[in-house]
C-alpha cells in the first residue's frame with residue numbers, strides 16, 4: 001500500500017462468516033445448505049445467528065424466533081454450543097498472532113490486526129489477509145471475510161463488503177470516492193435511530209456527512225462528534241490495542257514513616273484492601289467481566305529492605321469484602337520481627353476467562 005495523507009499503517013479486520021451458524025453446519029453435515037438459526041428456538045428466544053440460507057428469507061440475528069419462523073417456515077432451530085465457538089475463536093486468534101502481536105479481538109469471531117510491522121516481514125497486507133483467510137479455512141473448515149486499509153474504520157467497513165468469504169482492499173487513492181459513496185448505515189457506530197435522524201436532514205452518504213460542521217456533528221453524536229468528523233474524511237488514528245489480560249491485580253504503598261504497631265499494620269492493610277477493591281471494580285466495568293481472584297498475596301518489605309511474600313489460594317474466588325481480613329490473616333501467619341516500610345496486597349489466579357467476551361455479555365436473550 002502506498003504512503004499518503006492517511007498515514008503508513010496497514011490494518012486488517014477479519015470477521016468469520018455467519019459464525020455460530022457455520023460452526024453448526026460444519027459439525028452437523030445434515031444442516032449444510034439448509035436455513036438454520038442458532039438460538040431463538042424457545043418461547044421467548046431470539047436468533048443469535050442465521051445461516052446464509054436463512055438470511056435469504058430475511059432471518060437476522062436478534063430477531064425473535066417466532067418472527068423468524070414466520071419468515072422462513074422451514075427454518076431449523078439449533079441450540080448454541082458456546083464451547084465449540086470459543087475453540088474456533090482460539091484457533092483463529094493463534095493464527096493472527098503468527099503475523100503480529102497487535103491483535104485486538106472485538107468479539108469471538110473478529111479482530112483488528114496491525115500488520116505495519118508484521119512478524120513475517122511481508123509488505124502486502126492484502127497478501128497476508130488472503131493467507132490468513134486460507135489458513136483459517138484449512139484449520140477450521142470455516143470461511144472468514146477480511147478488509148484491508150490504512151485504519152480501523154476503513155478496514156472494518158471493508159470486511160463487510162465482499163461477505164461471505166471475501167476480501168476487500170480500500171487503497172489510499174480510493175478512500176475519498178469510497179467514503180463519499182458510502183451509505184451512512186455502513187458507518188460503524190451509526191445505528192438505525194441516528195441513520196433515520198440523518199436521513200430526515202437529507203444526509204444519506206459519507207459525502208453528505210462531510211458537509212456537517214464540527215458542532216453539528218457533536219450535537220448529533222455527542223462526544224463521538226469529532227470521531228465522525230474525522231472518519232468521513234478517511235481519518236482514524238485509533239490504535240490497534242491488544243487487550244492483554246492482567247495476570248494479577250495489586251496495590252502497594254511505601255510508608256513515609258515505617259510501620260511499627262499491629263494496629264497500624266491492620267489499618268494499612270484495610271486501606272490497601274479498599275484500593276484493591278476499587279481497582280477490581282474499575283477493571284470489571286472496563287472489561288465487563290466478573291474479575292475475582294482465587295489467590296491473595298501480601299507483600300512485606302522490612303526496614304532492612306528484605307522482602308517477603310505470603311499467599312494463600314482458595315478453591316473459590318475471593319469476594320471483595322474478604323480482602324482485608326484475609327490480608328490481615330496473612331500478616332498474622334508469622335511473627336513480624338522488624339519495622340515495615342512497604343506493604344502490598346494483590347489477587348491473582350483471576351477468573352478472567354470465564355466471561356471476558358463482549359459476545360457473551362451481549363447475549364442477553366435466551367437460546
Ligand code: DCP
Pocket residue numbers: 015016017018019020021047048049050061062109110163164359362363
Ligand atoms: N451474535 C449474537 N447476538 C447478536 C449478534 C451476533 O449472539 N445480536 C453472535 C452470533 C454470531 C456471532 O455472534 O454468529 C458473530 O456475529 P456477527 O455479527 O459477526 O454475525 P455473523 O458472524 O453471524 O454473520 P456475518 O457473516 O454477517 O458476520
Ligand code: CA
Pocket residue numbers: 015016017018019109110
Ligand atoms: Ca461474523
Ligand code: CA
Pocket residue numbers: 015016107109110
Ligand atoms: Ca463479528
